[in-house]
Amino acid sequence: MSMLYTILGTLIALGVLVTFHEFGHFWVARRCGVKVLRFSVGFGKPLLHWRDRQGTEFAVAAIPLGGYVKMLDEREADVAPELLDQAFNRKPVGQRIAIVAAGPIANFLLAIFFFWILAMLGSQQVRPVIGDVQPDSPAALAGLASGQEVVAVNGDHTRGWSAVNLQLVRRLGETGSLDFITLDKGSSVETTHRVPVTDWLKGEEEPDPLGALGIRPWRPQIPPVLGEVAPDAPASKAGLRAGDRIVALDGEAVDDWQRMVDWLRARPDAAITLTLERDGQRLDVPVTLAARGEGKARSGYLGAGPQAIEWPADMLREIRFGALDGFGEALSRTWQMSVLSLDSLKKMLLGQLSVKNLSGPITIAKVAGASAQSGVGDFLNFLAYLSISLGVLNLLPIPVLDGGHLLFYLVEWARGRPVSERVQAWGVQIGISLVIGVMLLALVNDLSRL
Numbered sequence: 001m002s003m004l005y006t007i008l009g010t011l012i013a014l015g016v017l018v019t020f021h022e023f024g025h026f027w028v029a030r031r032c033g034v035k036v037l038r039f040s041v042g043f044g045k046p047l048l049h050w051r052d053r054q055g056t057e058f059a060v061a062a063i064p065l066g067g068y069v070k071m072l073d074e075r076e077a078d079v080a081p082e083l084l085d086q087a088f089n090r091k092p093v094g095q096r097i098a099i100v101a102a103g104p105i106a107n108f109l110l111a112i113f114f115f116w117i118l119a120m121l122g123s124q125q126v127r128p129v130i131g132d133v134q135p136d137s138p139a140a141l142a143g144l145a146s147g148q149e150v151v152a153v154n155g156d157h158t159r160g161w162s163a164v165n166l167q168l169v170r171r172l173g174e175t176g177s178l179d180f181i182t183l184d185k186g187s188s189v190e191t192t193h194r195v196p197v198t199d200w201l202k203g204e205e206e207p208d209p210l211g212a213l214g215i216r217p218w219r220p221q222i223p224p225v226l227g228e229v230a231p232d233a234p235a236s237k238a239g240l241r242a243g244d245r246i247v248a249l250d251g252e253a254v255d256d257w258q259r260m261v262d263w264l265r266a267r268p269d270a271a272i273t274l275t276l277e278r279d280g281q282r283l284d285v286p287v288t289l290a291a292r293g294e295g296k297a298r299s300g301y302l303g304a305g306p307q308a309i310e311w312p313a314d315m316l317r318e319i320r321f322g323a324l325d326g327f328g329e330a331l332s333r334t335w336q337m338s339v340l341s342l343d344s345l346k347k348m349l350l351g352q353l354s355v356k357n358l359s360g361p362i363t364i365a366k367v368a369g370a371s372a373q374s375g376v377g378d379f380l381n382f383l384a385y386l387s388i389s390l391g392v393l394n395l396l397p398i399p400v401l402d403g404g405h406l407l408f409y410l411v412e413w414a415r416g417r418p419v420s421e422r423v424q425a426w427g428v429q430i431g432i433s434l435v436i437g438v439m440l441l442a443l444v445n446d447l448s449r450l
Contacts, residue, residue: 006369024106035072035086107391114384115330122320125160137214148182168209173352205356222257233303248275265299360442399431
């Protein structure tokens with residue numbers, strides 16, 4: 001079933017985002033009087049195709065990894081004299097800039113729309129209350145303590161842990177300070193805590209901002225009872241089942257899920273013995289753990305999830321916006337994620353952020369499937385983030401991408417004449433090499449995560 005979600009989620013995500021991106025180019029091209037020859041979603045042999053009254057061929061092709069809008073252009077083929085006024089290359093530079101920029105802009109508009117819908121639907125978030133703070137950790141030295149609620153980080157209000165994590169992720173690889181504002185339980189007096197950082201988590205392959213600070217979010221005690229077992233994981237290979245209660249790890253008693261997880265993570269590839277209760281009987285089950293991550297991030301992996309429990313109502317927060325406020329929230333989230341995407345790319349180039357964080361098609365497919373299985377809200381959230389990423393990447397000034405074409409047209413607009421075809425050809429060759437290199441790196445990262 002999870003594989004079905006992965007396939008359907010990926011196809012829907014790529015279909016929606018690519019179609020909307022190309023529609024942006026198409027719509028503005030038509031408004032500028034450019035004849036569009038083909039609008040294709042996907043590459044390769046068309047599976048479906050038809051023509052409209054203006055002669056544009058619409059196609060759905062076999063390889064769903066992108067799309068394109070082919071316009072009438074003298075640089076690609078001879079154009080009949082009576083159609084020259086409809087050729088893309090004959091249009092003023094301002095119109096060409098508008099046509100090229102319309103694709104990425106369409107992606108940002110789509111993200112705003114999805115975030116707007118999510119804001120009005122509302123969401124339930126866990127209040128960012130600190131559970132434990134490790135002794136002598138950066139958080140403890142700054143005065144952060146168990147029971148405090150984090151109400152702001154670096155000046156931005158935090159309604160839930162996702163907002164806290166977002167503000168921390170924005171500071172990865174930097175030097176300075178992380179400013180927390182907290183409220184003690186039952187108090188209305190805000191307290192500021194400053195955590196100094198130097199090259200914070202610079203180059204970490206799998207950064208854990210909260211863990212690095214020594215903070216563990218509050219959570220209800222979760223009993224070590226299995227709620228699900230991942231297929232082909234160590235747990236399923238050892239015969240563990242949903243409903244099994246783990247009572248000991250190598251003879252060491254355990255009564256809390258998180259404590260069990262911490263114990264397992266510290267033992268990658270280890271052969272251990274789990275003592276469990278099943279149907280009133282105690283069983284000793286040998287298990288060989290798997291390993292995830294590399295280097296310092298390497299950790300043990302069992303492949304099982306806990307049985308669902310109820311959270312206390314006072315630890316949950318319902319967040320919902322009206323239509324007008326929701327639109328403002330959507331604009332804000334789109335802007336924040338766009339800036340974060342650009343900042344992350346800059347940090348990768350400067351070595352502040354590990355290139356291992358770059359994801360490719362396999363990771364996108366896995367997240368698409370997981371978010372689709374999780375529900376409509378999570379899937380829309382994923383689509384919004386992916387749409388922003390697509391818009392940002394396409395605006396990078398790399399020839400063969402929309403941003404590369406925009407760069408050439410902006411230079412033409414500034415100097416009054418086009419960039420020479422020779423320079424454009426060199427740029428295209430460099431751009432293709434860069435894009436292929438990044439795609440291969442992302443694919444290697446995906447395979448290592450498997």
